[in-house]
Amino acid sequence: MLSKRLIACLDVRDGNLAKSVRFVDTKDIGDPVAKAREYYDDGLDELVFYDITASSEKRRIILDVVEAVAEQVFIPLSVGGGVRSVADATDLRLAGAEKINVNTAAVERPMLIAECAEAIGSQNVVLSMDIRKVGVAPEFPSGYEIVVRGGRTPTGIDALAWTREGERLGAGELVVNSIDADGTRDGYELHLTRTISEAVRIPVIASGGAGVPDHLYDVLTDGKADAALVASMVHYGDYTVSGLKRHLDGRGVKMRMSW
Amino acid sequence: MTVIVDYDAGNLRSVQRACAEVGTAAAITSDPVEVRRADRVIFPGVGAAGSAMRSLAARGLDRALVDVMRGGTPVLGICLGLQISLDHSEENDQDTLGLVAGEVRRFALSDPALKVPHMGWNAVRVVRGHPLLAHVEPGDEFYFVHAYYPVPEDERSVRAVADYEGRFCCALGVGNYFATQFHPEKSGRVGLRLIENFVRWDGRDA
Numbered sequence: 001m002l003s004k005r006l007i008a009c010l011d012v013r014d015g016n017l018a019k020s021v022r023f024v025d026t027k028d029i030g031d032p033v034a035k036a037r038e039y040y041d042d043g044l045d046e047l048v049f050y051d052i053t054a055s056s057e058k059r060r061i062i063l064d065v066v067e068a069v070a071e072q073v074f075i076p077l078s079v080g081g082g083v084r085s086v087a088d089a090t091d092l093r094l095a096g097a098e099k100i101n102v103n104t105a106a107v108e109r110p111m112l113i114a115e116c117a118e119a120i121g122s123q124n125v126v127l128s129m130d131i132r133k134v135g136v137a138p139e140f141p142s143g144y145e146i147v148v149r150g151g152r153t154p155t156g157i158d159a160l161a162w163t164r165e166g167e168r169l170g171a172g173e174l175v176v177n178s179i180d181a182d183g184t185r186d187g188y189e190l191h192l193t194r195t196i197s198e199a200v201r202i203p204v205i206a207s208g209g210a211g212v213p214d215h216l217y218d219v220l221t222d223g224k225a226d227a228a229l230v231a232s233m234v235h236y237g238d239y240t241v242s243g244l245k246r247h248l249d250g251r252g253v254k255m256r257m258s259w
Numbered sequence: 260m261t262v263i264v265d266y267d268a269g270n271l272r273s274v275q276r277a278c279a280e281v282g283t284a285a286a287i288t289s290d291p292v293e294v295r296r297a298d299r300v301i302f303p304g305v306g307a308a309g310s311a312m313r314s315l316a317a318r319g320l321d322r323a324l325v326d327v328m329r330g331g332t333p334v335l336g337i338c339l340g341l342q343i344s345l346d347h348s349e350e351n352d353q354d355t356l357g358l359v360a361g362e363v364r365r366f367a368l369s370d371p372a373l374k375v376p377h378m379g380w381n382a383v384r385v386v387r388g389h390p391l392l393a394h395v396e397p398g399d400e401f402y403f404v405h406a407y408y409p410v411p412e413d414e415r416s417v418r419a420v421a422d423y424e425g426r427f428c429c430a431l432g433v434g435n436y437f438a439t440q441f442h443p444e445k446s447g448r449v450g451l452r453l454i455e456n457f458v459r460w461d462g463r464d465a
Contacts, residue, residue, distance in 0.1 A: 001381065001422060001423070002377070002378075002379040002380065002381050002423070003379060003380045003381065003382075003400060005379055005380065040447070045379075045380055070272075070273065070276060071276055071279075071280075072280070074273075074276075074277055074280065074444060074445060074446070074447055074448075074450060074451055075402070075445060075446075075447055076402060076445050093270050094270065094272065096272065096273065096276070098270075098273070098445065121269070121305055121306060123305075123376050123378060123404050172376070172378075173378070201371075201374055201375075202374060203374055203378060203379070226374075226379070227379075256380045256400040257398065258396065258398055258399055258400070258449070259447050259448060259449070
């Protein structure tokens with residue numbers, strides 16, 4: 001059987017690793033290449049880079065970071081932030097990314113998902129969704145809304161409807177990022193994660209809110225996630241990748257325990 | 260020279276980087292002459308069987324691969340490279356290279372919680388030893404991304420299996436040919452070690 005995956009997310013801004021709290025006030029915490037290597041050596045299953053500046057003149061920075069990491073880290077690398085076209089996706093793939101995350105640009109132009117799936121294979125297209133709780137309403141049957149532009153802009157789109165549309169268009173995997181939980185360290189949004197996981201047949205990565213190891217346990221069991229994404233927990237040295245995996249393994253979650 | 264066969268089937272640089280990491284400079288080529296001349300051939304690939312076969316044929320690489328297999332050159336197939344080395348694939352109902360007798364089938368799973376493609380880390384169990392798997396310990400996991408799996412005719416060619424609602428062949432070896440359904444280039448140290456074993460392999464199956 002497949003193991004559950006532990007994924008670390010590195011937000012990269014101008015070549016440095018940044019961590020946001022509820023998507024505002026980012027502060028730099030170090031060199032992304034060194035961090036990637038450290039986590040790889042410690043048993044990480046997959047890495048995600050998020051380019052949080054992503055302005056066109058700075059595209060080169062993320063490409064250089066991905067290239068440097070791909071030379072020394074031999075696990076799947078996923079990259080997102082500012083991917084607007086198949087050309088952006090192809091550039092990142094050539095630099096060494098396995099999977100490409102699309103987010104805002106896909107909401108604005110859903111065919112981007114289909115075009116990327118055609119060009120690089122469905123399994124390599126990750127639809128990343130920033131989601132906030134709005135309560136059940138006629139326009140939001142799931143009670144959750146998709147937001148874009150780093151969580152700042154509401155779209156009026158129901159999160160579950162968008163999930164199904166993304167799967168239909170060819171997304172191979174989903175990142176469910178709760179804006180409400182992001183950076184709080186109070187735990188993942190379990191109800192949201194489970195709702196989405198039960199609605200699709202592609203893997204779901206839970207994101208936003210992890211503070212203690214049991215939060216990962218909760219989302220990989222109750223939340224029905226296939227993978228848990230962490231950032232602050234490991235970036236500041238509070239927990240290690242191997243320590244988190246040992247904790248989950250000890251509680252009976254199937255994890256990759258030799259590396 | 261070690262060559263990586265390029266036939267428009269995915270990004271080959273991760274395989275090239277993994278070779279570099281174990282100390283081998285591998286060249287990416289779509290030239291059948293270079294493939295025939297190589298000391299060692301890596302045949303990777305992701306994508307669909309139909310377009311892969313057309314792309315190989317258009318470049319004359321299909322015949323070059325048959326030649327190197329018969330000539331005894333060590334060959335490592337990865338993922339789609341493994342699948343199209345068999346006789347036939349359910350994917351696009353495509354006849355494939357026929358280097359190894361057998362076919363490729365799509366996962367047909369009864370448990371709705373199991374997702375296709377089979378994507379992620381899964382334990383690989385060696386069932387019949389091979390020099391390329393000499394380092395693999397019980398419980399070692401490799402990284403997989405695939406919706407189809409190989410079913411070789413000769414059970415003796417099955418070298419390792421993985422479990423996804425039943426066992427399937429994830430590594431096969433016949434003479435100078437060895438192939439994996441998983442991606443050693445994305446499987447951390449245990450994967451790099453397999454590639455290292457390949458670049459030192461004399462092509463003999465014992």
